[in-house]
Amino acid sequence: MRIGEVALPTGAAGTGAGEITAGVRAWVDSAPLRTLVGHFGGDWPGGDLAAVLAGLDEFSARHWDFRGGRERPDAREPAFDPATAGLVLGAAAALGLVHPVPPARSEYAHLVVLGGLSNACQRRVAYAAHLLRAGTRVAGEVAVLGSFRPLSEVECAGLAAASVPPCDTEVEALDAAVRREFGVAAPAEEDGHDGDHPHHSWSSRTYRPAGGPPVRVLAAPSSDPARRRAHTADTQRFWAEHVHLRTGDPVLMVTAPIYVPFQHCDALRTLAVPYGCGIETVGVDPALPDLAGLPEPTLTPGRYLQEIRSAIRSMRALHAALMPAG
Known part of the structure; x- marks a missing residue:
């Protein structure tokens, strides 16, 4: 599955732990995320994938968590200079949080x-x-x-x-x-x-x-x-x-584009891994005439950073679920 410029971990039915892990590594190690971390003063975490994910979780908690345990509508909105705002929006687009992509199949379970x-x-x-x-x-x-x-x-x-x-x-x-x-x-x-x-x-x-x-x-x-x-x-x-x-069932999940990375990885962890089903996650296309009259929220750089953090945390949980017990 490819959203924007960076592929999310595959949701194809029957995908093994190794291939999903490789997908997590590729998304996390991508140039847009590395550039974003560097812009906010972070050093890239060292160690294996688990250590990198833990480091990014801790870093994003300090720099990109504007909710502080509150519901999303109650998150504070940070003030960024134009260059930072542009960098965040570009990274969000490359990481799959902006542009809707239509379903790849014509039939789902x-x-x-x-x-x-x-x-x-x-x-x-x-x-x-x-x-x-x-x-x-x-x-x-x-x-x-x-x-x-x-x-x-x-x-x-x-x-x-x-x-x-x-x-x-x-x-x-x-x-x-x-x-x-x-x-x-x-x-x-x-x-x-x-x-x-x-x-x-x-x-x-x-x-x-x-x-x-x-x-x-x-x-x-x-x-x-x-x-x-x-x-x-x-x-x-x-x-x-x-x-x-059932094993092999193709499942289509609908959310908003900004939540696709984190909710796709949540679905891999809770559905694909234990049940062996396929997962495809798509975001609503707000330009469709059928959605006229249903107002869109204002998506700000702060909102995108918050959900990049959500994606990091979801990928960390997914990676942990894929690791052998003990």
């Missing part, structure tokens, strides 16, 4: 839509519906994955501006998008568990649009409920357990 901020939920579901209308075939299901993360006031205002009915949580925003984009009014099947805390709860709603594959809206519980809400890897793993993912 499953199409997975990853949740996010409220308006991103609307865009990603709309893009999935667009792909089906444009001829992409899905043999299994369309899975729309989210959590019970409460929406912020800014997110709720964004939904109101896009004429979306009020929603309290990420999964409600996804569900509203599915009902609108797939023309369904009520789920055909519904299941879930209402825990004593949102981090323990889960829900599953399956819609059956006429003439298309079933669409499942899934909210996952957290794998570490005492510390955090469910994150991307939790939702992917929870879905795989529900759908009985």
